[in-house]
Amino acid sequence: MIDPAAALQDVNARIAHAAKIAQRKAEEVTLIAVSKTHEAAAIEPLIAAGQRVFGENRVQEAAAKWPALREVHAGIELHLVGQLQSNKAEDAVALFDCIHSLDRPSLAAALAKAMDKTGRRVPCFVQVNIGAEEQKGGCAIAELPALLDQARTADLPVIGLMCVPPAGIEAAPFFALLDKLARDHGLAGRSMGMSDDFETAIMLGATHVRVGSALFGGRA
Numbered sequence: 303m304i305d306p307a308a309a310l311q312d313v314n315a316r317i318a319h320a321a322k323i324a325q326r327k328a329e330e331v332t333l334i335a336v337s338k339t340h341e342a343a344a345i346e347p348l349i350a351a352g353q354r355v356f357g358e359n360r361v362q363e364a365a366a367k368w369p370a371l372r373e374v375h376a377g378i379e380l381h382l383v384g385q386l387q388s389n390k391a392e393d394a395v396a397l398f399d400c401i402h403s404l405d406r407p408s409l410a411a412a413l414a415k416a417m418d419k420t421g422r423r424v425p426c427f428v429q430v431n432i433g434a435e436e437q438k439g440g441c442a443i444a445e446l447p448a449l450l451d452q453a454r455t456a457d458l459p460v461i462g463l464m465c466v467p468p469a470g471i472e473a474a475p476f477f478a479l480l481d482k483l484a485r486d487h488g489l490a491g492r493s494m495g496m497s498d499d500f501e502t503a504i505m506l507g508a509t510h511v512r513v514g515s516a517l518f519g520g521r522a
């Protein structure tokens with residue numbers, strides 16, 4: 303069993319160290335504690351240790367866990383880091399404070415509609431299929447300009463780009479590429495880096511790192 307408070311302290315220290323090497327401020331990096339598959343009892347100790355920003359990859363799972371936790375704990379910020387079906391866009395807009403998986407025109411349209419209807423403008427990252435992998439979520443690099451144009455026209459608040467690099471190979475080139483694409487499009491946010499590579503991501507410009515197992519231990 304992992305000690306959540308100690309794990310959080312360790313991850314925060316590693317974030318601070320990587321930021322320092324890169325001559326960045328640690329405050330420029332938001333740690334998203336990815337709590338998918340973990341129950342409230344496992345999440346509580348991290349909240350008690352001061353963590354407020356959490357990530358989930360499924361709308362239904364988040365809807366089952368987080369409203370109750372939010373009733374007892376102030377200041378929770380919830381990010382959706384997993385793929386989103388257009389028919390869940392309205393639920394996602396109601397529940398989440400940030401969406402990292404905007405990756406196609408139909409979803410942009412559904413999110414715009416949901417935001418107009420609810421009056422809640424939820425910041426979004428456009429997820430890029432950075433390794434051009436078949437069957438992986440994310441917009442193809444070639445389709446990114448058109449998707450960003452559509453989002454702008456629909457008044458969707460796009461704050462950056464997000465990626466999940468291919469598994470099993472060095473992630474750094476993919477982080478560097480996402481950083482370049484974000485710069486080319488004038489976007490400040492870079493959601494990249496997970497438990498195995500968040501320090502690399504920070505050195506290459508990550509503003510949001512999504513860390514699960516390093517904080518919670520392995521998932522079933």
Ligand SMILES: *Cc1c(COP(=O)(O)O)cnc(C)c1O
Nearest residue numbers: 336359383496497512513514515
């Ligand atoms: C699960 C998940 C993470 C966290 O992964 P770890 O390797 O456990 O840190 C980050 N991003 C996304 C999109 C995920 O689905």
